[in-house]
Amino acid sequence: MKVLVVGGGVAGICLSHELLKQGCEVRLLDNNRNASSAVAAGLINPLVFRRMTLSWRISELLPFAYQTYREIEQLTGTSFLHPLVIRRLFASQQELEFWQKKQLLPEFEPYMEQLTDADLTFPIEQNTFGTGRVKQAAYIDTTPFLEGNRTYFASKEILLEETFDHAFLDPQTGVYKGEAYDFILFAEGKDGKYNPLFSHLPLQQTKGELLTIQSDTIYGEESLNRKCFLLPLGNGRFKVGSTYVWDTDNTEPTEEGAQTIAENLRSITSESYEILEHRAGVRPTVPDRRPLIGKHPEFSKMVFANGLGTKGYMIAPLIAHELVNHLLHGDPLNPECDMVRFEKE
Structure with missing residues (x-):
C-alpha cells in the first residue's frame, strides 16, 4: 500500500x-x-474547566497518546513529552463545589486529585476560592x-x-x-x-495568540490555569495563552492579542515578567x-x-x-x- x-x-x-x-x-x-x-502550547489536559467535565473520549485518547508519543520519542531519538501538574485556580464558589462533587465520582477519580487543605489555601494572592490539581496532564514540547x-x-x-x-x-x-x-x-x-x-x-479557521515570557518570581512548579494557562518551561520561562479569533487565517500576532493575554494573566499572578516571544497560529476547528x-x-x-x-x-x-x-x-x-x-x- x-x-x-x-x-x-x-x-x-x-x-x-x-x-x-x-x-x-x-x-x-x-x-x-x-x-x-x-x-x-501542546497541552494535554483531561478536563474541561468551564463546566468541570471530562474531555471527549478521554479514557481512550489519553493512554493511546502517551503510548504513541513514547514510541515516537524512541524512534526519533528526541524528548518532547513532559508530565505536568495543572493547578486550576477556581473562579467561583460554584466551581469549587463542582470539583468537590465530581472528585468522588469513579469516572473523574483518575484525573482529579482529592482536594486538600493545602489546595484550598494554596499560597498565591489570586487564590480566592481554592485550587484543584489535575492528574495525568502533560505537554508536548512542540x-x-x-x-x-x-x-x-x-x-x-x-x-x-x-x-x-x-x-x-x-x-x-x-x-x-x-x-x-x-x-x-x-x-x-x-x-x-x-x-x-x-x-x-x-472547516473553520480559529486564530490563537501565545506569549513566551521570562520571570524569576512567578511560581513555576506547576501549570496554573484561570482565564488562561501559564505553562512553565523551566529556567523562569513560561508559555501563556491563548486567545480566540474566529474566521481568519491571519497568522500575524497583534497588540490586541498580547493585551488580552496580559489581562487574563493578571487573574493568575501580578508578578512582573518580560515578553520573549509573541506568536500567532490558526487552529482548524469544526x-x-x-x-x-x-x-x-x-x-x-x-x-x-x-x-x-x-x-x-x-x-x-x-x-x-x-x-x-x-x-x-x-x-x-x-x-x-x-x-x-x-x-x-
Whole structure:
C-alpha cells in the first residue's frame, strides 16, 4: 500500500507513523509553513474547566497518546513529552463545589486529585476560592517534536519539502505528479479550507495568540490555569495563552492579542515578567468540535484528516490510528468523527 500524506503538523506526523507501523510505503509532503502545531502550547489536559467535565473520549485518547508519543520519542531519538501538574485556580464558589462533587465520582477519580487543605489555601494572592490539581496532564514540547520528526522522515527519504499542487492531481486514479498512490491523505490544518476536493465541509479557521515570557518570581512548579494557562518551561520561562479569533487565517500576532493575554494573566499572578516571544497560529476547528475524517464521497482514494481543534496533540494519535485502520482494514469510523455527518445529500 502506497500512501501520500499532505501536511506535516501533528496530524500528518501521527498518520505517517501509523501507516509505517502497519507496513505502508509512505511519502510525507510538507511545505514547512505550519500554522497551528508549531505555535500550539501542546497541552494535554483531561478536563474541561468551564463546566468541570471530562474531555471527549478521554479514557481512550489519553493512554493511546502517551503510548504513541513514547514510541515516537524512541524512534526519533528526541524528548518532547513532559508530565505536568495543572493547578486550576477556581473562579467561583460554584466551581469549587463542582470539583468537590465530581472528585468522588469513579469516572473523574483518575484525573482529579482529592482536594486538600493545602489546595484550598494554596499560597498565591489570586487564590480566592481554592485550587484543584489535575492528574495525568502533560505537554508536548512542540519544537523538538516537529523538528525531530522532520529529521527522522528526511533520514528515511520519506519527506518531500514542497507545496501540494492540485493541478498535478488526478483524484480518480490517485496519481500525483506521475506517481500512483492507493490513498492521498490531506492533513493540511487551516489550509484544508481551500482544498477544492473538500471545500463543502464546514472547516473553520480559529486564530490563537501565545506569549513566551521570562520571570524569576512567578511560581513555576506547576501549570496554573484561570482565564488562561501559564505553562512553565523551566529556567523562569513560561508559555501563556491563548486567545480566540474566529474566521481568519491571519497568522500575524497583534497588540490586541498580547493585551488580552496580559489581562487574563493578571487573574493568575501580578508578578512582573518580560515578553520573549509573541506568536500567532490558526487552529482548524469544526462547529461541533469533533474531527473531520473520511474518504471523499466520489473519489475514494482522496481522504480528509482535519479539524482536530484546540486539543490536537491529545486527539491526533488515536484518530490517526482509527483512520488508518478504516482505510487498510475497513474498520468503521467513530460516527462523531466521520465527515459523512456533513456530506450534502
